Structure formats: structure tokens, C-alpha cells
Amino acid sequence: MPHRTDVVVTDLRAEHGAPLLGLGTALPRLSWTARAAADVPATWEQSAYEVRVTPLPPVPGAEPPRSWSSGRVDSGDSVLVPWPAAPLRSRERVRVEVRLWGRDAEPTSFSRPLVLETGLLAPSDWTAVPVGPDWDEDPGVDHRPALLRREFSLPGPVARARLHVTAHGLHEVEVNGERVGDEVLAPGWTSYSHRLRHRTHDVTHLVREGGNAVGAWLADGWYRGRFGIRGGSRNLYGERTALIAQLEVDLADGRRVVVATGPGTGEDGGTWRAAHGPVLASNLYEGESHDARLAVPGFSTAGFDDSAWAGVRRYERDPATLVAADGPPVRCTREVLPVAVLTSPSGATILDFGQNLTGRLRIRVRGCAGDRVQLRHAEVLQDGELYTRPLRTARATDTYVLAGGGGTGEPEVWEPRFTMHGFRYAEVTGWPGRLDEGDVVARVHHSDMARTGWFSCSDDRLNRLHENVVWSMRSNFVDIPTDCPQRDERLGWTGDIQVFAPTAAFLYDCSGFLASWLRDVAVEQLPDGTVPWYVPRVPASFWEPPQPGAVWGDVAVLTPWVLFQRYGDVGVLRAQYASARAWVDLVERLAGPDRLWDSGLQLGDWLDPAAPPDRPAEARTDRYLVATAYFAHSARTLARTAHVLGEQEDAARYGALADEVREAFAREHLRPGGRLSSDAQTAYALALVFDLLPEGEREAAGRRLAELVAEDGNRVATGFAGVNLVTDALTTTGHDETAHALLTETGCPSWLYQVAMGATTTWERWDSMLPDGTVNPGQMTSFNHYALGSIADWMHRTVAGLAPAEPGYRRLLVRPRPGPGLTSAAARHETPRGTAAVSWRRDGDRLVVDVDVPLGVRAAVDLPGRPVSEVGAGRHPFEVATTTPPPPVPSPPRAAPQPA
The missing domain is CATH 2.60.120.260 (Galactose-binding domain-like)
Incomplete structure (x- = not known):
């Protein structure tokens, strides 16, 4: 059959870019991208696909098995397509290829092969047990990291070697003097009692026939080091660190040698031994102390004299808690x-x-x-x-x-x-x-996520703001989404990521990262449905046991929905559905028949700039207005989730509940003329974006919000609960210029105030640094938080004009709204279906717009003063008349240096 050569299949991947070695599922979903290799009609769309799976022989020289084919599958799906073949077995290695059909009879060529290899999928695959140093330790202090080692012999040439490894604590492993992998802080931080992640490494090049050795460094980390708020706690998960390692070596003659952690002597005569090394102390908060005079060169090589080393002790483990890592390492x-x-x-x-x-x-x-x-x-x-x-x-x-x-x-x-x-x-x-x-x-x-989103414009101050947001995301996506990276906290605060997730999903492919963390949210959720303030949950000096709190607890519903919208991942909705339902059901009980959530501890519009430094929850917006608004929004989102999952009875039930809460909100908080009981920016932002007002009151409420912004001198007057909504509330009610004025204000509090003060990341407080160059006196003052940086999502969607119109960017919405003072802007995003981009510039009295649409995708283009049009794949230029361009933005003042 002839192949069409103008379309190629690229970027074939499993799950969300999960590790291809040590894959943790027997049924990996597949995604791919169709790209134009030559001139292709803009209307070309995938109508069918074929997946070919070829098992790879376990050792060289074995007869290759025959390929399996799905045959032609009539479907336009290309994102997270269900695995079409038989479930994979542990340690199975396969080659996967895909080809596509459009509406004609000619398929594309098969894609470049993707090689997948599963890890240890079943608890019974593990023979390794946790082992650690057999010496006495004081559980009340940080401990000196240990070295572990073992020698082993291989009776023949090596065909393949895999190391499956994790730890109670943090580890680095070496084989024959060479470090394995390049990740740090492994195995990362999860709710260890429920989920302990392991990774699989290819160490074929590190082992050889004859004598070998494996060694490891082992430290406290999150497992038992001091961690938490205000001094923290120790031994959060146990009082002993331990290594869990299973080295499986396939020899050329077909035999397999397994070298696993265990306390006794193996068949090859090797035993595990332990000693102290040159690291005297290591803690995530305190830092690390290293005395190079105590180095132990060669401890992970064969022939090293460990006769003076101590033995090891075996510890209990639950094999069911061992799960393969499914996101990128640090x-x-x-x-x-x-x-x-x-x-x-x-x-x-x-x-x-x-x-x-x-x-x-x-x-x-x-x-x-x-x-x-x-x-x-x-x-x-x-x-x-x-x-x-x-x-x-x-x-x-x-x-x-x-x-x-x-x-x-x-x-x-x-x-x-x-x-x-x-x-x-x-x-x-x-x-x-x-x-x-x-x-x-x-x-x-x-966490080494792939960068997927970029933004630029003619105002260098906004470019610096956007770069600050990127740096704060990098700084706080360190295995879990933390609040800050510097002080004695660094916890996975649920409210922070709930408001920031849309921005995060544009900037980086954080799908696997957040899906993994959401599984910990579900397992840490209390039986009554309460979502902890931060996940993983650790003891704190306040708010324990966890109490239900709006904005924070709503992460269980809203963040899976963001991942579905941005990545087209129905699987994450299904995986988190029970958790989402439990949260909404809990709030329904707390609100009672009147549907108003007006009781209990609420952080409300946390860090409203008007709040006193030592009382960050005392906001201008009533905390119970915030709680009821979020109740309505989560109920509505849960109804939509249920509909996507085919749970139609639930969809009807939660849709009706959302209607009831919406009516209760208006009844309790709406005043004549579109005013709200809390006459504050956040109150109007919530009511408008969450659609909580009767249609006839929206215009007046939007007008009042714009008036409040003007009265505040275009300064921001929201905390965490409103910061990601206020500009959307303005633009959806026709106040584009006010939204841009809010974005570009430089007085404190504002986004550009931080830029003017020399910020290179976004801050926890609007005024973490005061205008005189001194640090805010509050005890909670970080210069690296991402929550306030959630404005970047609006910058992508509205300033540049690039947004998803359907889940997974199957359709795009191109709707730039050029703000006063800007002469150009652009955004580019690597969608699950290919590269999408929008750029615009002012040319006299014309607005010139270029739109790039990936193959198989359509875009709705909504430009000022022009009817909405639909376009297909390719580059599309547009010009529309605009008002006289505003004067250029004046050169920004030099960023204030850090006070000296």
C-alpha cells in the first residue's frame, strides 16, 4: 500500500511522558502528534490509526517474536489512547509504532519506534527487603548519613542489568564506582505509608562478568529528618532509614542473577555492610556538613576492605506500597x-x-x-x-x-x-x-518537566513578571508542589496549587507530576472527606487535626478538572472521582439545607494586602462568602466531571446542588444594584467567574468591580482566593482596559511593584519587601511563592490570546485583547496535539495577527471588531482595524537594587 509522505507521526509517548524504563502500568495509554512534512490541506484530520507492538527478546540472540497489530481503528483520538494489546507483564520490553489515516485511503508511514519496558508491577516481584545500619541511634536528633555496600559475582557475560531501587529516606546508588542515574532527593516525597515510589535504572554498562560491587549513600530526608512548620517534627514516617534495592542481571546464556537488599548472605557469597562516610549531617532545612578527610574512596568497588564495617538490620515493609515513579525526577x-x-x-x-x-x-x-x-x-x-x-x-x-x-x-x-x-x-x-x-x-x-509554554510582549516589565512566575514554578515544583523553597515549611499546600494549576499546565508538562501528587491527596483525605491543608500531611503546631477549608480542600475537585481541560486526561478524573465526591459531599453536610457554608475555620482570601502582617486571614472579603462561592463552583465542576465519566445520575444530582448553592449565594450576598455583601474585589471576582449571579445583575457587578479597581488606584486588592480570577471577571464583563490597568500598575500592591523592587520570582505577600527596602515584619514572608503568579494564565489567554476551547486543545480559542500601551504580544504552547501559537502587533491603525494551528486541530479566532471565524491547521494571518495605537510604554524605571 502506498504511504502518504506529507504527514508524519511524531512524539509518540506513553502516559504523560512517564519513564520508558520501569513503566508502572501494564496498560500504558499512548499519545502522538501528526505533523505536516509538506503542504497538507488545512482540513486534514486523523480518521483512523493502527498500533503495532513488537515484543523484544529479553537477551541478545533470542529469536524475535512476531509483531501484533491493532489493525485499522477508526478513531480521531490521539491523546491518551487506551493500550490496544494484551496487558504487559513485569519486565516486559516492547517496541511500539503508530501510523494514521486521514479521510483518504493512504496511511502514513509508521512512526519512529517507542521502546517501553515495564518494571516490577506486582508486590510478589520484589525479593528485596529494607536494610539499614545495625547500630544504635538517638531518634531525637538528625543522623549522620550512612554508606551501604555489598559485593557480588557474575558467572558469565552480561546481556542486560536493571536496578530497581527506593529507600526509607534519601538515597544515591553506585555500581562499581559509578553513580547510577542523575536524579537527586530520590525517591522523592510521597505519603510513604501508602505510596513509596521506586525507579528502574539500566546498569548494563556498569556490571561485568566476575567481581562487582554495589554501594549506596543513605540519608534522613523527609522520612525521618526534622521537617514541618515552626520547628517541625522528626521521625515523621519511621526512626530508621533503609535501602530497598533489587539488581537483576540477565546473563547472555539466559540465566538471571538477583542481588537484593537483605540481611543475610546471598548465593554469590555477598553480604550487605554499613559504615559512616564523610557526610557528618544532612537536613533539608539545616543544610549539609561534609568532611572530605573522612572520604571512603572505592567503597562501591570490588575488593574494598569492609571488614571493619558494621552489619545491617532488616526492617519491615508492605510490598503493596511500592509503586513505580510516574513523573520526572528532581x-x-x-x-x-x-x-x-x-x-x-x-x-x-x-x-x-x-x-x-x-x-x-x-x-x-x-x-x-x-x-x-x-x-x-x-x-x-x-x-x-x-x-x-x-x-x-x-x-x-x-x-x-x-x-x-x-x-x-x-x-x-x-x-x-x-x-x-x-x-x-x-x-x-x-x-x-x-x-x-x-x-x-x-x-x-x-522536577525535570518539559517546558511547554512561552509568552512575550512589548513591555519588558511584563516579560520580567512572566519570567518571575516561571522561576517560582521551577523553585517550588521539587517533587511535590510546595509553597516555598527556603524556610522551615516547604509543604504541599493544597490551596496554592489549586489557584496556580492552570498557569503551571501552560508553562510545563506537569501532568504526571500533579497526577502523582493528587493520588497522595486522595490517600491523605480523611474518612469524612476533609482534605488536609497540605499533602503529604505532617504534624503541625496548628490546624491539626485538619479541618475542612474552602479554596484549599477544593483542590480535590478543581485540579483534576484542570488536568482534564489542559491534557485531555479522562483517566485523572476517574482516578480522583471518589476523592472529589467525598469533598463535595462533606461540604454539603456542613452547609446544611440552606446551602450556605458559614461555619468552621476558613482562611478565606488569604493574604489580602489589607490584612495585618500577623493576621493574614483578615481579608476585606467575608471568608464565608468565599466558602459558599467555592462550594457552588466545586459542585458545578463535579457535575461536569460526572458527565464526562458517564455518571449521569451524579451529574444531575451535583448539577442540582450547584443550582441550589448558586441561589443561596445570591440570596445571602447579593444586594440591590449588583452590589455584594462584601464590597471587595475578590467577592465580585468569585461571583462573576463562578457564575453565581442572576444574568441581569452581572453587568452591574462587573461595573462595580471596575469601580473598585479604579478607587484602589488600579492596585490589586485580592489575596489567594481572588488573584487568579479578578482580571477574568473584568474582561468577561467588558472591562478590558481596567484589567490591563490592574496588570500594569506599579504602585504597591501590584504585580509590577514586585518587578520594580527587583524581584526575580513572585512573592508570598504583595509587599514581602516594603517600599523602603526592608522586609515585611510578618513571620510568614517568602520571596518565592507561585500563587500570586497565577495571573500568567490570563496573560496567556487574554493578553496574547491563546487558550484551549476543548479538552486537550482539540480546538483552540484565539482571542487576544491588546491592552493600552502594548504594541505586540505572543504566546506559544506545545499542546498534546502539536505546537499552537498566536502573535499580534500593532501596525498603524491595524492589528496584525498570526495564528499557528497544529495539524488535526481547529481554532476559533475572535478578534476585536470582527466576527468569529473557524480555521484549520497551518499559519493564518489576519488584519483588523483598531483604534489609534496608544503611545509607547515609557521605559520602565530601573529595578531597585536589593538594599545594601
């Missing part, structure tokens, strides 16, 4: 050099990296044995000195003691292993000799 994604070396008034040497970030420092230093280098981290300076009060009890200090080679010897290179800091500045003390360029490098760490 990695170093870039390096940043200092932009300045400062000398503080006290004489301290301070490095300014020019960017607030999450990571740690790598140093290159020469000196004598015993020289001690100390690195203290902080986000800001005050009075020219490193300012650490916002860190609260987190010391954020790393210490390195040199092994010594003299000032002329080879440099020693060191980076901490098991800690992480949020910082822009680092104070360096004890450095021997001169500090040269490249001696200290900041290494940026976060």
Missing part, C-alpha cells in the same frame, strides 16, 4: 554563575547570583587539610547583610572541610547531596585564598 537543570561579589558592612563576602532559585552550590576549592568553608544562603539582603529572618528556623548552611592538597594541588570539587535551599545570595566564609570566577556555581534543581 535533577539539576541549569547552572548559574554569580553576577557580583559583594562585601557587606561587616566585611562578609556575599555572592549575588542575580536570580532567586532553588538548588545548591558546587564549589571548586584548593586549600589545606582541615580548612573549613561555610556557605550560608538567603533570598535577600537587608542593610547590606545576608538577611535570614524569613527562613525562620532553617539554618540553610552548608559546610565543607577540605581533605587538603595544599594551595597548589588539584582543586577539590564538592556539592551537597541531600539538602536543598531557596536563595539568591550566599555568604562565603573560610575560603582559603582567592575566590576566582567559576569557583562557586549555583546549580538549579527541580
